[in-house]
Amino acid sequence: MTAEAHLYDIRYSRYDGAREARWRSVLAMARSSTGRALGLRRTAGSKVWPFLLIAAAHLPAIATVGVPLLFDGAPEPLELMPYSQLLAVLTPIVVAFAATTLPSLLTRERRDRVLSLYFSTAMSPWEYLAGKVLAALALMSLVTLSPLLVLLIGSILTSEAPLDALRDDGRHVLAVILAGLVCALWFAALGLTAGAMTSKRLFAIGGLLAVLLVTPVLSGLVSSLTDQPSVRAADLSQVPLRATTDLLPGRGYDDEGSGKPAQALVWSVWGAVLLAATTVLVLRYRDPDAS
Amino acid sequence: MSLSDGYGRPMTAALACDGLVKTFGAVRALDRVTVSVAAPATGLLGANGAGKSTLMKVALGLLTPDEGEVRVLGLTDRTQIRARVGYMPEHSCLPTDMSAQDLCIHLARLRGLPRRDALRRASEVLFAVGLEEERHRLIDTYSLGMRQRAKLAQALVHGPDLVVLDEPTSGLDPAGRTEMLEILRHLSRDLGIQVLLSSHVLEDIERTCDEVVVLASGRVSAQQAVSARVSTGPVTLQVTGDAAAFAGLLQEHGITAQLVAGRILLPSAGPRELAAVRDLAASSGTGLSSMVDAANALEDAVVGAMA
Incomplete structure (x- = not known):
């Protein structure tokens, strides 16, 4: 028997093969953008910061899950660290991750003037934006949804009766996923809006940090002076935390505080900011000559 | 005589404009441009500010005309046009943190090619433009000539029927310019890809094109064949x-x-x-x-x- 030999012509030829559906191109954009933001296929140095923050975001959940394994008679993980408390602990990390990875999803391509390539021969501005929103959601889920899931799955696996725990805690899966996505969507919207406003990454990071660090101080100050807890709803770094506190089982965020804004108000702020962010993105990219 | 590409397929008008008007404030960049371009390779010639780049951007959908209609390869639907056209802008437009190989694969995927085909096409096209040895290097480390080749490669990776090139020899040294012109001639002559290129250098168009369209002050002032002329004096x-x-x-x-x-x-x-x-x-x-x-x-x- 002789082995078959094939000759391949590697010279340029016309392409008459299949074309995939447009949503596959949107996914390709999302995948590529996510990889670049994480420093994949780039130097080792560009991977350090994002992966450091992702690791830091998972540490509290891993530590909480590990405690009952190390110490007999220790409380259950979800008693030690309820979901809302975990989100509160994660907030500084989430803010740092959002500020340093999300704006560059848009600023880099504006700076390099790649948009004319994309919009002339590759995809429409709306497909481009859809890909970027998916990428931002995927990135933020790594530091919001993923730690919550680690805590949920870890608490089930480390319980004395995992099957019973699966039955009891398993019903919270949807609530945990929803809460993680609410947080991810919030920071994705803010990060992309900052990135859409300028081609300079540092300006976008500065703007986003200013919004997320100044609003807590201002809202807290005004709330104290006026004795109006509702003003705290303007603390943009805590909006997703306050919005999801009733969604998640266990002790909620701000439960022990002197006062907290009404849930309806918090959700109104969440919706209004998302609407504003969407409007900014659409206005910024509706002109194909945005490059 | 009907035109056909290198594969014997009938060649439609690469670009057909009817009464195109585009203004930027008080400047009338395109002034009732009516032109049909069907030659295998056509050069848009004109001084700086004549309207060459504006005409190309309108054709590619990057600018919306104030008046008039434009058809590319007989099409007006942007999604269909995108699938069949490649574009090489004049300005720097490459993501500097990617390699040429990754860029070509990325753009091929965005243009709808399956991953396996995108990989194969990226290798083919980088070989065709002479970047096969350097394809894994970051674009940030490329010389200007290599960047021009990478720009051309991404324009060709999805196998377009028409490739639009805005000042493809801009900034190249004489040797790089000669090589680029040879590649461009190869596209229309041997690969059957219609070429529409802009330049303000007549020699570039003489060496690569079959037809020239001259723009002046936003208007088409001449359109004629670039024939292989036999010198008869004086x-x-x-x-x-x-x-x-x-x-x-x-x-x-x-x-x-x-x-x-x-x-x-x-x-x-x-x-x-x-x-x-x-x-x-x-x-x-x-x-x-x-x-x-x-x-x-x-x-x-x-x-x-x-x-």
């Missing part, structure tokens, strides 16, 4: 030694020659006359220090149209 000769004697020698052999300011003007100089000049110069021991084509029909036409 030609100006400069000789060492006695120019008057050599002019007389030419006259004796039936070649009309006039002495003008110490140079010999041949009003008619086809292949027969030029061969006779060579032979007579050799037999009489006269040195030919220069022999200059005194007329260039295309250049004259273009200069006239741009004036």
Whole structure:
């Protein structure tokens, strides 16, 4: 028997093969953008910061899950660290991750003037934006949804009766996923809006940090002076935390505080900011000559 | 005669504009442009600000015209046009943190090619533009000539029917420019890809295109073929030694020659006359220090149209 030999012509030829559906191109954009933001296929140095923050975001959940394994008679993980408390602990990390990875999803391509390539021969501005929103959601889920899931799955696996725990805690899966996505969507919207406003990454990071660090101080100050807890709803770094506190089982965020804004108000702020962010993105990219 | 591509397929008009108007504030960049471009390779020629880049951006959907209609490959639907057109902008447009290989794969995927085909096409196209050895290097480390090739590669990776090139030789050194022009000629002549390129250098268009469209102040001022012209004169000769004697020698052999300011003007100089000049110069021991084509029909036409 002789082995078959094939000759391949590697010279340029016309392409008459299949074309995939447009949503596959949107996914390709999302995948590529996510990889670049994480420093994949780039130097080792560009991977350090994002992966450091992702690791830091998972540490509290891993530590909480590990405690009952190390110490007999220790409380259950979800008693030690309820979901809302975990989100509160994660907030500084989430803010740092959002500020340093999300704006560059848009600023880099504006700076390099790649948009004319994309919009002339590759995809429409709306497909481009859809890909970027998916990428931002995927990135933020790594530091919001993923730690919550680690805590949920870890608490089930480390319980004395995992099957019973699966039955009891398993019903919270949807609530945990929803809460993680609410947080991810919030920071994705803010990060992309900052990135859409300028081609300079540092300006976008500065703007986003200013919004997320100044609003807590201002809202807290005004709330104290006026004795109006509702003003705290303007603390943009805590909006997703306050919005999801009733969604998640266990002790909620701000439960022990002197006062907290009404849930309806918090959700109104969440919706209004998302609407504003969407409007900014659409206005910024509706002109194909945005490059 | 109907045009066909290198594969025998009928060639539709790459670009058909009807009454295109585009203004930027008080500047009328395109002023009722009506033109149909169907040659295998067409050059858009004009001075800076003539409207070349604006016309290309309107054709690619990057700018919306104020008036008029534009069809690309007979299509008006942007999604269909995107799938069949490649674009190489004049300005720097490459993501500097990617390699040429990753860029080509990325753009092929965005244009709808399956991953396996995108990988294969990226290798093919980078080989075709001469970047196969450097394809894994970051674009940030490329020379200008390599970046131009990478820009061309991404424009070709999805196998377009038409490739739009905005000043493809801009900033290249003479050797790089020659190589780029050879690649461009190869596209329309051997690969059957329609080429629409803009330049303000007539020689680039003469070497790569079959037709030239001249734009001036946002209007089409001329459109004509770039034919392989047989020189028929006039030609100006400069000789060492006695120019008057050599002019007389030419006259004796039936070649009309006039002495003008110490140079010999041949009003008619086809292949027969030029061969006779060579032979007579050799037999009489006269040195030919220069022999200059005194007329260039295309250049004259273009200069006239741009004036």
